Amino acid sequence: MLLWDQLGGEQMIAAAVPEAYASYRAPIAAAVRFFVESLPGPRAIAILAEQMVLGPSAGASERLMELARSCPVLHKLGQVLARDRRLDPGLRAELQRLESMEPEVPMEAIRALIEQDLGPLEPQGLALEPTALAEASVAVVVPFRYREGSAAGPGPGRGVFKVLKPGIEERLDQELALLEDVGAFLDERCAEFGIPPLDYQDIFAQVRERLGHEVRLDIEQRHLASALEAYEGWEATVRIPRPLPWSSRRITAMERIDGRKVTEGGALARVDRGRLARRIVEALIAHPLWSTAPSALFHADPHAGNLLVTDDGRLGILDWSLAGTLGKREREAMGQVLQGALMLDARPILEALRSLSSRAVAGPALDQVVAKHLRQVGRGHLPGFTWMMGLLDEAVQEARLRVGADLMMFRRVLLMLEGVLADVEGGGGPDLDAILIASFVRQLVGEWPGRALALPRSRAFGTHLSNADLMQLALTLPWTTARVGLDWWQEVLAPGQADASFPACSP
Structure with a gap:
């Protein structure tokens, strides 16, 4: 308790959590306090010393940012929240500094780490630049040059080493081990804090497994190799770093990509920001969704520090330490959810959601969640991707649906990109659903020739809809339109009764 009080913990959480979510301040504060005060003594002393350097005039946002810098897990959480428009602008500005920080690890220490793994650099035709480019939560990025005739090929070139920071593996292991304890702590106090009983220990165990990849640079x-394969044919609009031969378990060597963060307004004056926003959505969301591959790779850490506009106007996608995959089953299930929504039919939606859950979902809660969201569609709400993610969120919270780690990560990607896109385009940001619908239509049109020879129930398409699905949709849509109109009139003539009478599924 002493460390938490000295950090001004309650004030930090009050600054971080918006007033609209004030009911969550107590469980968040308790969880962060449990995490910080469970750290080993030397770590706690170091954190307190860093806070004291800030001085008594430091505000809550500044102290929270410094705490995040001290803990890799909190650093990663800060990057996730840095573009969230629900947070105070001052806090967002502080957290955005976590996306790409000024290097603090001395170059002498970095060189020693590199040569410890790779051996002397000069005989291999390698020369480090004098200063590092950036420092992130677990690694430092150092530029280098290679001579003609090196292992990279006949010509000279430029690359970067991504090098794990000294001692970071031990620190991250300590923090990841605490995550499950934090989950168990919350599981025991759901009633006290008034939070949904979601099996937090299991959720945090999934998070622990994925965050552990941050220090597995061999992964x-x-x-990187998989991403280059997945984005083959996108070279005109997207750049992914090409791996270079000087890598190890603690070092990734890759080509250097020059550019600016996609959110740097003044520096991108000549860039069509609307087109850039669409490109981000198409590359990071639509591309894995509409993939025909059995397992579709997606970038799982798309904060603004990992997204660049290159000097020739392409989208550079950096840092592939966190990546996930969406299986064909997950993508087909999403298609069935949206098809059921367009038909106002709960049956395919319920079947699809249950197929996504790793445990049986019993009781009426899931039916009630689906019926509630179908009523939104009946009132004219577009059943797009945003609608579907809202449905999935509520199914997890209210019906205890338990989805896999990769789908949970993909949901996090959408949350991160909403804030990034708003900062890219300005104002409220682009219409995510409109971009995805346009992308879906292009995908569907491109599939049309191949559908002529496909079996009626084959879903071997990027849209993950069979010819039978499309035929059912075409036959049902006129009834759906009539049903929406009927319920609109029912609401006009008898306000409040439409909610109770709206059918959960079509006849």
Whole structure:
């Protein structure tokens, strides 16, 4: 309790959590306090010393940002929240500094780490630049040059080393081990805090497994190779760093991509910001969704520090340490949810949601959640991707649906990108659903020739809809339109009764 009080913990959480979510301040404060005060003694002392350096005039947002810098897990959480428009602008500005920080690790220490793994650099034709480019939650990025005739090929070139910071593996292991304890702490106090009983220990265990990849740079190197394959044919609009041969478990060597963060307004004056926003959505969301691959790779950490506009106007996608995959089953289930919504039919939606859950969902709660969201469609709400994610969120919270780690990560990607896109385009940001619908229509039109020879129930398409699905949709839509009109009149003539009478599924 002493450390938490000295950090001004309650004030930090009050500054971080918007008034609209004030009821969550108590459980968030308790969870963060439990996490911080469970750290080993030397770590706690170091955190307190860093806070004291700030001085008594430091505000709650500044102290929270410094705490995040001290803990890799909180640093990653800060990056996720940095563009969330629901947060105070001052706090967002502080957290955005976590996206790409000025390097603090001395170059001498970085060189020693590199040569410890790779051996002397000069005989291999490698020369480090004098200063590092940036520092992130677990690694430092250092530029280098390679000479003609090196292992990278006949010509000279430029690359970067992504190098794990000294001691970061031990620190991250300590924090990840605490995550499940934090989950168990919350599970025991759901009633006290008034939060949904979601099996937080299991959720945090999934998070722990994925965040552990942050320091497994050999996994990142495999992700890079997979990403280059997945985005083959996108070279005119998207750049992904090409791996270079000087890598190890703690070092990733890759080509250097020059550019500016996609959110840097003044520096991108000549860029069509609306087109850039659409490109981000199409590359990071639509591309994995409409993929025909059995397992579709997606970038799972798209904060603004990992997204660049290159000097030739392309979208550079950096840092593939966190990546996930959407299986064909998950993508087909999403298609069935949206098809059921367009038909105002709960049956395919319920079947699809249950197929996504790793445990049986019993009781009427899921039926009630689906019926509630279908009523929104009946009132004219577009059943797009945003609607579907809202349905999934409520199914998890209210019906205890338990989805896999990759789908949970994909949901997090959408939350991160909403804030990034708003900062890219300005104002309220682009219409995510409109971009995805346009992308879906292009995908569907491109599939049309191949559908002539497909079996009626085959879903071997990027839209994940069979010819039978499309035929059912075409036959049902006129009835759906009539039903929406009928319920609109019912609401006009007898306000309040439409909610109770709206059918959960079509006849």
